[in-house]
Amino acid sequence: MHAVVDRAQLSPNVTRLVIEAPRIAEIRQPGQFVIVHRAPGAERIPLTIADADPQRGTITLVIQAVGKSTEDLVALQVGDAIADVAGPLGRATELLDHGRAVCVGGGVGTAVVHPIALGLAARGVEVISVIGGRSKEWVIFEDELRRAGEVITCTDDGSYGRHGFVTDALRDVIEARGVDAVYAVGPVPMMRAVAELTRPYGVPTFASLNAIMLDGTGMCGGCRVAVGGKTVYACVDGPEFDAHQVDFRELADRLGTYRDFEARALEIAHRRDAAAEAGATQAAGGRCLIPGLASTAEAQEAVEAAGKRA
Amino acid sequence: MTDQPIPDSPSEESGASQGDPAFTPAFDHPLLPKERMTIDRTHMPEQDALLRAANFREVNLGYSQQLAMLEAERCLQCRNPVCIEGCPVRVNIPLFIERLRVGDMDGAAASLLDDNALPCVTGRVCPQEIQCEGRCVRAKKGASVAIGSLERFVADWAMAHPDRSKPDAPATSGRSVAIVGSGPAGLTAAGELVKQGHDVTVFEAFHAAGGVLIYGIPEFRLPKDIVQQEVDRLVASGVKIETNAIIGRTYTLRELRDRFDAVFLAVGAGLPVFMNVPGENLKGVYSANEYLTRVNLMGAWNPESDTPVLRGHRVVVVGGGNVAMDSVRTAKRLGADEAIIVYRRGMAELPARVEEVHHAEQEGIRFELLVAPLEVLGDENRWVTGIRCIRMELGEPDASGRRRPTPIAGSEFVIDCEMVVVAIGTRSNPLLTASEPDLALNKEGYIVTDEHGMSSLPGVFAGGDIVRGAATVILAMGDGKRAAAAVDAWLRGEYPPRVEAEPAAPSPMPAARAAAH
Ligand SMILES: Cc1cc2nc3c(=O)[nH]c(=O)nc-3n(C[C@H](O)[C@H](O)[C@H](O)COP(=O)(O)OP(=O)(O)OC[C@H]3O[C@@H](n4cnc5c(N)ncnc54)[C@H](O)[C@@H]3O)c2cc1C
Ligand SMILES: Cc1cc2nc3c(=O)[nH]c(=O)nc-3n(C[C@H](O)[C@H](O)[C@H](O)COP(=O)(O)OP(=O)(O)OC[C@H]3O[C@@H](n4cnc5c(N)ncnc54)[C@H](O)[C@@H]3O)c2cc1C
Ligand code: SF4
Ligand code: FES
Numbered sequence: 042m043h044a045v046v047d048r049a050q051l052s053p054n055v056t057r058l059v060i061e062a063p064r065i066a067e068i069r070q071p072g073q074f075v076i077v078h079r080a081p082g083a084e085r086i087p088l089t090i091a092d093a094d095p096q097r098g099t100i101t102l103v104i105q106a107v108g109k110s111t112e113d114l115v116a117l118q119v120g121d122a123i124a125d126v127a128g129p130l131g132r133a134t135e136l137l138d139h140g141r142a143v144c145v146g147g148g149v150g151t152a153v154v155h156p157i158a159l160g161l162a163a164r165g166v167e168v169i170s171v172i173g174g175r176s177k178e179w180v181i182f183e184d185e186l187r188r189a190g191e192v193i194t195c196t197d198d199g200s201y202g203r204h205g206f207v208t209d210a211l212r213d214v215i216e217a218r219g220v221d222a223v224y225a226v227g228p229v230p231m232m233r234a235v236a237e238l239t240r241p242y243g244v245p246t247f248a249s250l251n252a253i254m255l256d257g258t259g260m261c262g263g264c265r266v267a268v269g270g271k272t273v274y275a276c277v278d279g280p281e282f283d284a285h286q287v288d289f290r291e292l293a294d295r296l297g298t299y300r301d302f303e304a305r306a307l308e309i310a311h312r313r314d315a316a317a318e319a320g321a322t323q324a325a326g327g328r329c330l331i332p333g334l335a336s337t338a339e340a341q342e343a344v345e346a347a348g349k350r351a
Numbered sequence: 352m353t354d355q356p357i358p359d360s361p362s363e364e365s366g367a368s369q370g371d372p373a374f375t376p377a378f379d380h381p382l383l384p385k386e387r388m389t390i391d392r393t394h395m396p397e398q399d400a401l402l403r404a405a406n407f408r409e410v411n412l413g414y415s416q417q418l419a420m421l422e423a424e425r426c427l428q429c430r431n432p433v434c435i436e437g438c439p440v441r442v443n444i445p446l447f448i449e450r451l452r453v454g455d456m457d458g459a460a461a462s463l464l465d466d467n468a469l470p471c472v473t474g475r476v477c478p479q480e481i482q483c484e485g486r487c488v489r490a491k492k493g494a495s496v497a498i499g500s501l502e503r504f505v506a507d508w509a510m511a512h513p514d515r516s517k518p519d520a521p522a523t524s525g526r527s528v529a530i531v532g533s534g535p536a537g538l539t540a541a542g543e544l545v546k547q548g549h550d551v552t553v554f555e556a557f558h559a560a561g562g563v564l565i566y567g568i569p570e571f572r573l574p575k576d577i578v579q580q581e582v583d584r585l586v587a588s589g590v591k592i593e594t595n596a597i598i599g600r601t602y603t604l605r606e607l608r609d610r611f612d613a614v615f616l617a618v619g620a621g622l623p624v625f626m627n628v629p630g631e632n633l634k635g636v637y638s639a640n641e642y643l644t645r646v647n648l649m650g651a652w653n654p655e656s657d658t659p660v661l662r663g664h665r666v667v668v669v670g671g672g673n674v675a676m677d678s679v680r681t682a683k684r685l686g687a688d689e690a691i692i693v694y695r696r697g698m699a700e701l702p703a704r705v706e707e708v709h710h711a712e713q714e715g716i717r718f719e720l721l722v723a724p725l726e727v728l729g730d731e732n733r734w735v736t737g738i739r740c741i742r743m744e745l746g747e748p749d750a751s752g753r754r755r756p757t758p759i760a761g762s763e764f765v766i767d768c769e770m771v772v773v774a775i776g777t778r779s780n781p782l783l784t785a786s787e788p789d790l791a792l793n794k795e796g797y798i799v800t801d802e803h804g805m806s807s808l809p810g811v812f813a814g815g816d817i818v819r820g821a822a823t824v825i826l827a828m829g830d831g832k833r834a835a836a837a838v839d840a841w842l843r844g845e846y847p848p849r850v851e852a853e854p855a856a857p858s859p860m861p862a863a864r865a866a867a868h
Contacts, residue, residue, distance in 0.1 A: 078558050082656060127596075127597060129600060256556070257597075258556050258600075259622055259782055260621040260780060261623065261641035261644055262638040263638075263641045272632060277782060294634065295632065
């Protein structure tokens with residue numbers, strides 16, 4: 042069991058949990074994640090290790106409530122416990138060791154990019170973090186990222202920092218100062234827009250892919266994504282990949298597996314008995330799969346908007 | 352004696368669920384071999400095919416005491432029991448059957464458990480028809496003794512009477528062993544080593560122990576509470592199990608070698624193999640590993656579970672082994688109107704257990720044999736809509752002696768479906784093996800060992816699917832047992848172990864038998 046030792050609400054739907062996991066705290070590296078199984082009967086879900094304190098034996102998880110499993114997790118209070126935490130999983134980020142890097146974070150991705158920013162800074166790389174949210178209250182981890190270097194904050198509605206998308210700020214940095222690498226973590230449309238933006242500049246760009254996972258060890262193949270025309274497993278080959286090679290359309294599409302299932306299940310439902318129908322409907326959930334965005338329509342808009350700007 | 356009446360509710364009458372009824376032989380006088388030969392094989396009672404295709408309860412209901420005692424009479428107690436030669440762990444089959452026959456359940460259970468650490472499991476999943484039962488002399492004239500069903504009966508009885516078959520706690524040796532993987536190979540080795548007084552810790556990547564027994568083989572074939580009870584029995588005997596520990600990530604093999612006096616690697620062959628055809632990343636395509644893990648380990652068969660699984664009205668499963676049969680029968684139980692096996696060879700070549708194929712047919716599974724998939728088809732939203740296939744014919748035998756299937760030109764056709772489950776095999780997972788450059792692997796990535804099970808790293812042993820490639824439960828258990836003996840020798844500084852002569856098939860002279868006469 043892994044006790045929750047600290048808890049804070051960071052934005053309307055993002056919560057930080059600090060949990061006991063001494064072994065993972067001791068050895069984890071930037072870019073790695075854990076698979077969390079809250080209790081018997083719960084789902085196994087992947088969450089990035091946003092921070093770790095080896096002395097206290099704790100790791101920090103920053104969780105955006107998008108569905109049943111994440112909602113159940115953020116409902117935990119100090120003193121509650123999580124049954125299973127497996128990790129650290131995935132490859133550590135390939136960190137640059139000199140020059141200038143931009144870390145782009147959107148929504149909960151801001152927390153995910155945080156250990157990468159700190160890792161880069163520790164190696165003497167100049168780090169500029171470009172982070173965004175819908176409005177002021179959705180911006181998270183700004184202070185934490187300042188420990189790594191300069192932070193440029195953007196909001197879609199202009200209520201805080203720069204008015205506009207992170208891609209606008211990123212373009213300005215690339216054009217004005219030159220950049221050696223970009224690390225992007227956030228909603229799929231954001232990562233895709235970043236990749237399209239940096240491609241013509243030839244700036245090496247890495248995206249952390251949030252594929253649907255089950256085991257996190259390569260045994261199910263559920264997290265497969267196409268990178269450079271080859272099928273790879275996000276859990277063991279990633280989660281970070283060369284963003285210029287990633288098939289983001291397929292990723293976004295596969296993330297919709299269980300969302301669209303609700304509609305499909307209804308369509309098929311009349312052929313099945315009531316019990317089975319109940320299972321399928323519950324399984325679907327019907328939420329937007331993309332962290333940081335509340336609905337599919339919003340995701341679609343973001344893609345189009347980002348596309349127009351890029 | 353042809354039509355033995357089958358009790359109405361055999362499950363309630365089975366030995367395992369009863370208190371402790373007097374086990375009396377089926378006949379009040381010893382039969383002559385000639386008389387034994389006249390008894391026909393008893394049938395394993397099973398759930399009705401129509402009913403069971405809509406639930407996840409176990410298909411086979413188990414013998415009643417009456418059926419078991421009668422079946423036990425069929426064994427001829429051969430002087431040269433060839434059945435034992437067919438058993439990879441050399442269970443003394445006539446001995447436990449004879450003890451059962453005379454009603455000595457403690458004796459039967461003790462001898463069975465002595466030879467086989469997980470008899471509740473093997474009695475249900477071993478391919479008996481090509482092992483013990485395939486060799487049984489009675490198969491030459493009629494049907495073999497139902498050894499698997501008898502094993503299951505005795506094992507379930509022992510499980511229901513744990514206090515009656517508990518071994519004494521051994522003296523501690525002061526040596527420690529790490530076992531990686533909690534499938535049949537790891538669990539068997541753990542049981543053997545703890546019996547020798549060693550301090551045993553099993554590391555398991557998943558949150559639950561049991562390996563394929565818990566995440567792969569479905570409830571309707573191997574109830575999970577049986578596996579759990581086997582695991583509990585090991586824990587009660589002193590085995591420590593650390594779940595959520597992925598070796599190669601949470602700990603390195605090097606760390607285990609530093610912390611423990613010996614290591615046994617039993618990580619299975621867990622990597623799914625895909626078909627490598629277009630459309631395989633469409634929504635609605637699963638590896639059998641993912642499909643079965645969602646349904647079994649994560650409990651997605653139960654609508655109350657948080658883990659979702661897709662349900663299709665028509666589901667195609669590609670493959671012909673046990674994994675394919677389990678997947679297709681699972682799809683049926685999850686409500687598919689049509690669940691279809693697509694296999695590139697014929698019925699005779701299906702590698703699955705005969706009983707599973709038979710059960711699948713009864714449950715209305717459709718078999719598209721001599722058919723190979725070419726492409727998974729999808730709609731504009733990238734959902735599976737069908738699978739394009741080609742018909743095959745069997746040509747000349749290849750190097751392995753199996754007739755090679757070759758495509759028939761122009762025979763392409765489409766099977767409409769909403770889901771495709773790929774069950775064409777698994778490979779070794781490099782997560783652990785690739786983390787240690789000095790660990791010798793063969794060209795397929797499986798661990799190379801000496802004849803006692805030691806890898807190229809001193810003190811590191813390996814067995815089960817990670818050495819053999821995907822094989823069977825009983826072979827994995829055999830490896831676990833052999834490796835445990837080698838580990839024990841290693842810990843005592845007596846490695847390599849004196850090569851044990853192939854355990855001579857012991858002649859059945861049970862004390863119980865003498866007593867009965
Ligand atoms: C390597 C990795 C690291 C991650 N790190 C974080 C993190 O630090 N913080 C965080 O909040 N989230 C993170 N995620 C995403 C997180 O795992 C999902 O949001 C979560 O699994 C959704 O579960 P749920 O039950 O709450 O929602 P569900 O009800 O399961 O899902 C709601 C909808 O989201 C879909 N979904 C399932 N899995 C994912 C997924 N991986 N990403 C997006 N949608 C999904 C579901 O199919 C469903 O339709 C990470 C994902 C990966 C792969
Ligand atoms: C669906 C299905 C049905 C089958 N049906 C039958 C049948 O009817 N009869 C039969 O005889 N055989 C059957 N088999 C085959 C049989 O189950 C396997 O041959 C057997 O389980 C192999 O045992 P093992 O101990 O080598 O490995 P496994 O049972 O695969 O166990 C390996 C364990 O190691 C864990 N692990 C892997 N990597 C790591 C790591 N790095 N760190 C920690 N832990 C790790 C895994 O999570 C797993 O729990 C079936 C297999 C499947 C998949
Ligand atoms: S081969 Fe074995 S099971 Fe068959 S009759 Fe002989 S002793 Fe009995
Ligand atoms: S999560 Fe199962 S293979 Fe990646």
